[in-house]
Amino acid sequence: MNAQSLGVKAMTEKRHEKLGLTDQDVIKMYRYMVLTRGLDERMWLLNRAGKVPFVVSCKGQEAAQIGAAFALNPLRDYVLPYYRDLGVVLVFGQTAKDVMLSAFAKSEDPNSGGRQMPGHFGSREHHIVTGSSPVSTQIPHAVGIALAAKMKGDRLVAYTSFGEGSSNQGDFHEAANFAGVHHLPVVFFCENNKYAISVPLRKELACERVSDRAAGYGFPGVTVDGNDPLAVYQAMQEAVTRALNGEGPSLVEAMVDRLNPHSSDDDDRTYRSKEELEEAKRQDPIFSFRDYLLACGVLTEESERALRDEVTADINAATAYAEQAPYPEPEQALRYVFAE
Amino acid sequence: MNAQSLGVKAMTEKRHEKLGLTDQDVIKMYRYMVLTRGLDERMWLLNRAGKVPFVVSCKGQEAAQIGAAFALNPLRDYVLPYYRDLGVVLVFGQTAKDVMLSAFAKSEDPNSGGRQMPGHFGSREHHIVTGSSPVSTQIPHAVGIALAAKMKGDRLVAYTSFGEGSSNQGDFHEAANFAGVHHLPVVFFCENNKYAISVPLRKELACERVSDRAAGYGFPGVTVDGNDPLAVYQAMQEAVTRALNGEGPSLVEAMVDRLNPHSSDDDDRTYRSKEELEEAKRQDPIFSFRDYLLACGVLTEESERALRDEVTADINAATAYAEQAPYPEPEQALRYVFAE
Amino acid sequence: MTVKLYIDSIHDALQEEMRRDQGVFVVGEDVGVRGGVFRVTQGLIEEFGEMRVIDAPLAESAIVGVAIGAAAYGLKPVAEIQFADFILPAVNQIISEAAKMRYRSNNDWSCPLVVRAPYGGGVHGALYHSQSVEALFHHVPGLKVVMPATAADAKGLLLSAIRDPDPVLFFEHKALYRWVKDDVPDGDYTVPIGKARLVREGEDLTVITYGLMVHYAEEAARELEKEGVSIELLDLRTVSPLDREAILAAAKKTGKVLIVHEDNKTGGVGAEVSAIIAEEALFDLDAPIARLCGPDIPAMPFNPPQERFYMVNSEKIAQAMRKLAAF
Amino acid sequence: MTVKLYIDSIHDALQEEMRRDQGVFVVGEDVGVRGGVFRVTQGLIEEFGEMRVIDAPLAESAIVGVAIGAAAYGLKPVAEIQFADFILPAVNQIISEAAKMRYRSNNDWSCPLVVRAPYGGGVHGALYHSQSVEALFHHVPGLKVVMPATAADAKGLLLSAIRDPDPVLFFEHKALYRWVKDDVPDGDYTVPIGKARLVREGEDLTVITYGLMVHYAEEAARELEKEGVSIELLDLRTVSPLDREAILAAAKKTGKVLIVHEDNKTGGVGAEVSAIIAEEALFDLDAPIARLCGPDIPAMPFNPPQERFYMVNSEKIAQAMRKLAAF
Numbered sequence A, B: 001m002n003a004q005s006l007g008v009k010a011m012t013e014k015r016h017e018k019l020g021l022t023d024q025d026v027i028k029m030y031r032y033m034v035l036t037r038g039l040d041e042r043m044w045l046l047n048r049a050g051k052v053p054f055v056v057s058c059k060g061q062e063a064a065q066i067g068a069a070f071a072l073n074p075l076r077d078y079v080l081p082y083y084r085d086l087g088v089v090l091v092f093g094q095t096a097k098d099v100m101l102s103a104f105a106k107s108e109d110p111n112s113g114g115r116q117m118p119g120h121f122g123s124r125e126h127h128i129v130t131g132s133s134p135v136s137t138q139i140p141h142a143v144g145i146a147l148a149a150k151m152k153g154d155r156l157v158a159y160t161s162f163g164e165g166s167s168n169q170g171d172f173h174e175a176a177n178f179a180g181v182h183h184l185p186v187v188f189f190c191e192n193n194k195y196a197i198s199v200p201l202r203k204e205l206a207c208e209r210v211s212d213r214a215a216g217y218g219f220p221g222v223t224v225d226g227n228d229p230l231a232v233y234q235a236m237q238e239a240v241t242r243a244l245n246g247e248g249p250s251l252v253e254a255m256v257d258r259l260n261p262h263s264s265d266d267d268d269r270t271y272r273s274k275e276e277l278e279e280a281k282r283q284d285p286i287f288s289f290r291d292y293l294l295a296c297g298v299l300t301e302e303s304e305r306a307l308r309d310e311v312t313a314d315i316n317a318a319t320a321y322a323e324q325a326p327y328p329e330p331e332q333a334l335r336y337v338f339a340e
Numbered sequence C, D: 001m002t003v004k005l006y007i008d009s010i011h012d013a014l015q016e017e018m019r020r021d022q023g024v025f026v027v028g029e030d031v032g033v034r035g036g037v038f039r040v041t042q043g044l045i046e047e048f049g050e051m052r053v054i055d056a057p058l059a060e061s062a063i064v065g066v067a068i069g070a071a072a073y074g075l076k077p078v079a080e081i082q083f084a085d086f087i088l089p090a091v092n093q094i095i096s097e098a099a100k101m102r103y104r105s106n107n108d109w110s111c112p113l114v115v116r117a118p119y120g121g122g123v124h125g126a127l128y129h130s131q132s133v134e135a136l137f138h139h140v141p142g143l144k145v146v147m148p149a150t151a152a153d154a155k156g157l158l159l160s161a162i163r164d165p166d167p168v169l170f171f172e173h174k175a176l177y178r179w180v181k182d183d184v185p186d187g188d189y190t191v192p193i194g195k196a197r198l199v200r201e202g203e204d205l206t207v208i209t210y211g212l213m214v215h216y217a218e219e220a221a222r223e224l225e226k227e228g229v230s231i232e233l234l235d236l237r238t239v240s241p242l243d244r245e246a247i248l249a250a251a252k253k254t255g256k257v258l259i260v261h262e263d264n265k266t267g268g269v270g271a272e273v274s275a276i277i278a279e280e281a282l283f284d285l286d287a288p289i290a291r292l293c294g295p296d297i298p299a300m301p302f303n304p305p306q307e308r309f310y311m312v313n314s315e316k317i318a319q320a321m322r323k324l325a326a327f
């Protein structure tokens, strides 16, 4: 999908209505995409300004994340997001303030009280299961949540995301197989941005698509355009429906572009061509979705600007709050090794 | 395949000739099958008699193993067999005496000097890479051997075998993917006997066939009748040819039956019906292959009996030798932690 | 009180706790119709069904990882690793995940998980069915490691482990399963995690040990008693957290300490026990702190002479006791 | 002699050994065009090509497992684990396989493998990019564990590691990479594995440590010197096998021992060092054997106050030295 073709199509049809999404829904989706992007860019700036020591970016993957999260129900479902899934945790209830508190590693950070790097999400209140840095470990946890829910008769979906590189870890394989055997309500969501840090697809995987792997676990796998939030929403909705109907897990792969280096510690110029990156930027999903919303009359230039201004104000306030918020006390580091 | 249909077909065609196998070749194959079976049964008896503490049986899987091994070249290729692959290590050069020395855990055991249980094969001389008990760890080793050979310009195939249960380990997945990415000359050989100890297929795997997994690693996977050594040979030969031609790995799955309990410590009556086992015994590949060889005139009743007698004499001599051979010295247990 | 086998008391703890608490379930290889390769879970699938007694695919990282997810959701999984040697594929899930979930979430999430595994040698298990693995985990903050020596402790500690709000590794010595039996209280009771047990009081020297070695040390102590040497014997029961008070008290009492374990010597649990004493009771000592442990070889060979060579046994312990007593 | 950064001396060791020996190759995540996330392998892919500098798929068990296979075949793989924290998925391959191949095959097969990994904290690495993992491995027979503190040792030990016929874990402290530089001999030389280095001689107390802490202990020792306390400082360099002679000599010399490491205290390498001394030099001691280590919390928090709280540093070491000197 590129911006133009999407816009043109939209003149004749509101694709989102066919998916059961109202105009309000897609405006919300867009707002979340803009908020995700805004927070991401702000954190990157703060890192460059030396104010936060580390950032991992989701820039370019917002459409996939918001499309996926909108197919879930934050009151019913559980998410086990990977470090880039900022958009998902926002939809699940984390706020700009929460995100900034985490970036500044402040005591009020809801994920970890400033113990973990940003991007290590967790919040029981919001059904976001605590995550770590070693990749793919969350995938079996999602299966365990689905198993536990099934045992207790709770009707829910466990969503877990990971990069295509992380689909090479044994834990992905073992977890997917376990979920397949037990027909568990899990959605495995792969954000394929074609790189694992510097390692390009051809050195990561020998199969055409990560979704080819689903057949080895007895459940369906699909690959969708991750720059199109509606396409992702649709594929996810099908997966969620299957899960809720007791038909078992699904693997949804969203093809995306990583518009930033891997993290604030990375420099991608040694391994990625300028042309490739520029081409990716032309596919920026925020622009194409905006164009779609404008083209089908859901947003106007003014309402879109107002939305952006609101989001920016939110981010500014969050940044200001988090910057002045206190760090945790040093000795508190001794707490919560075990239950107290 | 069952004995009769095979026999009937054989009246009209010598299937092995189409595969480039001479009459001498198939007699050799049959002899190895009989030797494998004979050693296996002897060890089981010795265990029941309290003479050897542990045995793991390959009974029922001989056709698959011999069919596979005959597609390999013991002077060129390397094997990383799993614990049931007795047939393979015999074709690669281990003798009845070697097998019995290992069963009795005697000092001369070529695998380990009596340090490991039987079924833990290894012999540099015979290109058999030392194996351990944790399943699937040998699979990445096979990939490493193939990688090293490719780097050195050595033309060879690395063969590794494992059960279908073991294909659920992360190491299988990670190794297969690595081999796929680097187009390495590996043959992954899965002996699918439909049980992992007591756990039946439906609780092990959600896919139809283990070979379905190959697509996730970008190489072909096939499933063949493991009771038919010629079918296995053919599939393996194709895989070996691909490997030698630089076309990369293959996964060959042989459907077999485990005719004994998992090991001498197991009792399969709690989880396996008598009917199922009896049906499996009716498909015994030794009988069907014998019938085939008789039917197409490669063997006669007499030559077949003579062959069996020779094999039995070999096993008797090996047993006698191994039983009286000395154990290793106790303090020798301290040796070879590191190079000396 | 009923005299019960070690294995039966573990079985009973599982069965009773599954009856008491719907949230408890068992997952592992062959735990279902087979009842476990050692028969610890025999009969559970018949009583509690396939949903609570799960024959898992052969993949330890998933067994533990899935159990972690279920624990985070609020259930009480008891994962079985078929042999302790095969816990290694699950080490990342245990150390990176189970041990750190509470800490990394600042007490928001937790992981009330039990991982059971049979360990130890002397049973013709060879290199990979004989190992002791506690030293890999006793160093890891966030984990508790329990290693009962008696049937009574096995049941009481397993009940404590299942009810513990944090992850507990529960290692059962294979050689104890059907060899040791002792008086087990009837019904529900717990033995606290982190408390050692004074097996016998003595004046001349202190032996600190755990697991199978408790019994061998007892045999040796009875032998030494005949020779006029009286032994204080401490069974650690929990190797993490260690019962520092009990260790220090026992060490100070006699001034001579022999630490015994089956696991390889270097970097074993005995090193930490020794270091605690050397740090906090040095001037109460009348002799160097001795350790009698498995030799530093990868594991126990299969052939009987070398397996015996590896194993610490009551004669070797008695020998070490004599040496220390004579010091 | 040339003054070089720690990181450069590691790079040079790799480069020179790859030139010298066609069998040496590098495999790991991002080791190719990216030159490693810390830039240790920078330029190697340009010189040696994609076949000998392999950007592996993101799967540590395969990285190590494939390297083991290649080592068994006779090559000399140097596997890089991107952060020591991420070695855990490869623990089964390291402990069950690499460490035991020679032993289990009765010397028929072997595994001349090096696994390199950056470890340690104080670099805003948070819980999972700061850990020390040596304690998981120092217990394992069949493994050698090397942890150099200086650029000169890093090169000499890495060359020894690559030429070693058995598996060696080579842990590089991240904070040393671009902080420490020292005189590095030009060209080919090796530093033997298993030999400690006496950093400074002293009379009043002995500090035994390794890695980053060597430098902090040196700073503290200089501080204490001003206060009239003279410190014997031993850099272990290799934590497995430990240099027992050097440890015992250094302990006996002053009679007061402080063991320092960044890793969590309980069950750390310091416990074994202490136990060796308590077993073999007890009556040479004038004070309890002290350990100053990271606290027993899962790992180092991200926020600066708690990261500082975790880290052992020169002030904390100086404090512990004063206390011990005054004993």
Ligand SMILES: Cc1ncc(C[n+]2csc(CCOP(=O)(O)OP(=O)(O)O)c2C)c(N)n1
Pocket (backbone or CB within 6 Å): A084, A133, A134, A135, A162, A163, A164, A165, A166, A167, A191, A193, A194, A195, A196, A197, A258, A262, D029, D058, D060, D082, D086, D089
């Ligand atoms: C077990 C483990 N190994 C290595 C790393 C270091 N690392 C962090 S992210 C990453 C690449 C992940 O690639 P992918 O899964 O494609 O996700 P992406 O970052 O591209 O979204 C690596 C190697 C890690 N976090 N965990």
Ligand SMILES: Cc1ncc(C[n+]2csc(CCOP(=O)(O)OP(=O)(O)O)c2C)c(N)n1
Pocket (backbone or CB within 6 Å): B084, B133, B134, B135, B162, B163, B164, B165, B166, B167, B191, B193, B194, B195, B196, B197, B262, C029, C058, C060, C082, C086, C089
């Ligand atoms: C990592 C590991 N976990 C558990 C075991 C115990 N175990 C030995 S064989 C086996 C079942 C293997 O099943 P499969 O792979 O199908 O091979 P089969 O024995 O059926 O030929 C199990 C669970 C082991 N050896 N290694």
Ligand SMILES: [Mg+2]
Pocket (backbone or CB within 6 Å): A163, A164, A165, A191, A192, A193, A194, A195, A196, A197
């Ligand atoms: Mg990626």
Ligand SMILES: [Mg+2]
Pocket (backbone or CB within 6 Å): B163, B164, B165, B191, B192, B193, B194, B195, B196, B197
């Ligand atoms: Mg099987």
